[in-house]
Amino acid sequence: MKELFDFILKFGNLNKQQVDFISNKAIEIHLSKEEYFSEAGKIAKQVGFVVDGILRVCYYNNKSEEITKYFIEENNLVVDLESFDNQMCSSSYVQAVTDCKMIIFQRKDWLELLQTIVGFDAIVHKIISRALIQKVERRSPLVSEDATTRYLKFLEIYPTAVNRIPLSYIASYLGVTQSSLSRIRKNIR
Structure with a gap:
């Protein structure tokens, strides 16, 4: 749990009561290598934080070839944001590349955190912005x-x-x- 709060606190401040509230909503899980965190054709129902391990985001193209879009390492949040926010089926898979230890939040608990903790939505927005910038920075040079x-x-x-x-x-x-x-x-x- 320490890793999660070290990560979150880089983006904003939380008091002890808020940290305890988040801790009470958090669930520690283990994903085995090749197990899916979320799947194409299903609606994403959780937000995860990678404590240990690596996940990949992948999809199948129109030739049924598996394409890896990017990897998610330790100390990063993982969520299929479009599917999670809009409650629509995902077009990608999020799969464990290695055995993974994660902290997850079910959708209803995550939404409760966002609605209850003053300023938590701003922290999450900063985390998401950083992740999107990283994604573009990592993919753009690879194209040309x-x-x-x-x-x-x-x-x-x-x-x-x-x-x-x-x-x-x-x-x-x-x-x-x-x-x-x-x-x-x-x-x-």
């Missing part, structure tokens, strides 16, 4: 670069994750085949 540069950028963005993520997921994220990625890795060593 060659495969080797994209891989080097990946290493820069996810320095502690590279040895914990299967090559097939990294290749999908970079938009290259697994054999191409293996060649790239061999050439830069």
Whole structure:
């Protein structure tokens, strides 16, 4: 729980009563490797915080190929925001890449926190804004670069994750085949 509050308090202040109220709504869960946090075709019902582990957001394109959009590491919130906020079916999967320890909030509890704690909505807005900026910063350079540069950028963005993520997921994220990625890795060593 400490990790969650260390994270939240970077974006605003909470008193002890507010921290206790949040703690009472929090549920600690464990996701096994390859288990889904949320799924395409279903409505997202929870907000999570990654204490330990890595998740990925992925979807299937019109050729039924699995595409990894991005990864979510420790000390980050995870939610399919559009599905969660608008109560509509998601188009993406959020899947555990490794075994994960998470703190989650059910939708009704999260909404209660937002309505009850003065200033919590502003804190959450700052967290979401930061996440959206990070997402754009991480994806934008990957669009126009060659495969080797994209891989080097990946290493820069996810320095502690590279040895914990299967090559097939990294290749999908970079938009290259697994054999191409293996060649790239061999050439830069």
